[in-house]
Amino acid sequence: MDAIEASGLVKTFSSRGDAPPIEAVAGIDLAVREGEIFGFLGPNGAGKSTTVRVFTTLTKPTAGSARVAGLDVVREAQQVRRTIGVALQEAGLDARATGRELLELQARLYGVRGEEPKRRAGELLDLVGLSDAADRRIQTYSGGMKRRVDLATALVHRPKIMFLDEPTSGLDPASRRTMWHEVRRLNKEDGITVFLTTQYLEEADELARRVAIIDQGKIVAQGTPAQLKGSIGADVLTVTVPAPRLKKAEQAVAALKGLKEIRADSRSLTLFIANGSAVVADVVRLMDEARVKVESVTVASPTLDDVFLRATGHRIEGSTQNGEVA
């Protein structure tokens, strides 16, 4: 049975004046299996957070349906809230509270009573490594500490399904690794199903068992990272040339043997081609004959960014392979 399901999910927002409505989510179908980490990968503004807001009952869908643990997010919203743990983008926290106070209040709002909220807060602070900072106000926490306490708030009621909206956005590499470790642990040891949105390719690749790639409100590819990369069925050969010569360069290599597809951006051509290493010399020769100066040539196995490029014609903005924001 699927832990999270969406069918024909649409969310539109009305615009000011005569502008047409904005379709943030444009007909999504997806199914997240119980016990898996599901990566929802896409650039800023692709519709990831809006989808999470629908699943977490913060906004109602315009059309289609969404279910969490078999519960309809509109008709059974209150039960859905009891069932899920949520860490939203930008870690919305009460900066004046201490970590301990924040967790105790969160527990009480889930109906935990008596001394149990104090005990649970202590347990969770220990779990996320914040026991020493438990009685400090959150406004004094670093970005990584805020993310960890936010994650802890999502766990107070021992949910079986968690939504993490860009949980490592803005974190330094070390804090990001710590967060990845924690997400893996929750999934493996506690069996929590995780729906994780990210714009970082490496994060999706590292953490997710299956990935859905979203762009402009639509899912453009879905599968395990290996399946998605394998679907390209070719190497990725990238040739950087002077921008004014890009068209000429594209014409020069168009007839290459084994070429499946060419994508061009402002400075480079990306060739999806069989046996890429063997054709590097041919590419350089063809460019030379066309009098196009080659600045660099690289051959690599496909990445999720290449999957995204092939599906949408553009790369995930602001992301690089090491997960840093460009």
Place this chain on the structure above:
Amino acid sequence: MTSTTTELRAPSVPQAAGVPEPLRNAFHIGVREVRNVLRAPAEFLPGLFIPVFFYFIQVGSLSSFGHRYGILNFKAFIFPIGLLFAASNGGAGLNMVIDIESGYFDKLLVTPVNRLALLIGAMGADAVRIFAQCTIVTVVALAAGLDFKTGAVGVVVLIAMATIWGIVYSAIGFAIALKTGSPAATQSAWVIFFPLIFLTTAFAPLEALSGWLQTAARMNPVTYLLQGMRALTLTGWNGHDIGIAFLAIAGMGALTLTLALRGLLSRVR
């Protein structure tokens, strides 16, 4: 429904007898709000200083002027205005709008917390603050020689009246905070204070006002509130004036609390 799906769901929380869950929610939200206010004294100290300052300045500068027009106990005449300064919290809703802006309000909304409890808790905390401010200002004025016509019971009724007014007034700030989510818009609610307080009989009896000012004062519920408050401080137990004052608060409350509820509905929909 398969057993697997059932396992994914949260176990139903047993509802213990006693205080209903929404009231518990409101209490916990309120406690958090009070704690946050106490941690930011800069937010409530002006609410104490300004009314006391206003009262003493008015008494010092206008007492003889009041005597000339037959107001023999000018302290009792002007004190209700000072108390309204203390009760009409210009910062109402600001903490809520900070929560909205920071994303913490969404964090609360993904919990099963009763939605109405978010507003009631925040307004309840505001009521505690208003009550404390009004009490302190009254004690200071009494210590400085304010003569109270209706005695100790009158003091209690006056503070209660001012606190209830304060809650009704603060609903304006909460309505704007919830509807707009904008700190600037919420802060601008302060401008409503001036026409409400000053287009009244704040400084002169209704008969002494002329033209549009008298018309505005007649339409302003605060005029009737002041009349009731002055009955308690200046003229003695007058059931009619005190009753009208509570009715004026109720009328204003029906409007502002409706706006606050509509704001909440638009935010949590």
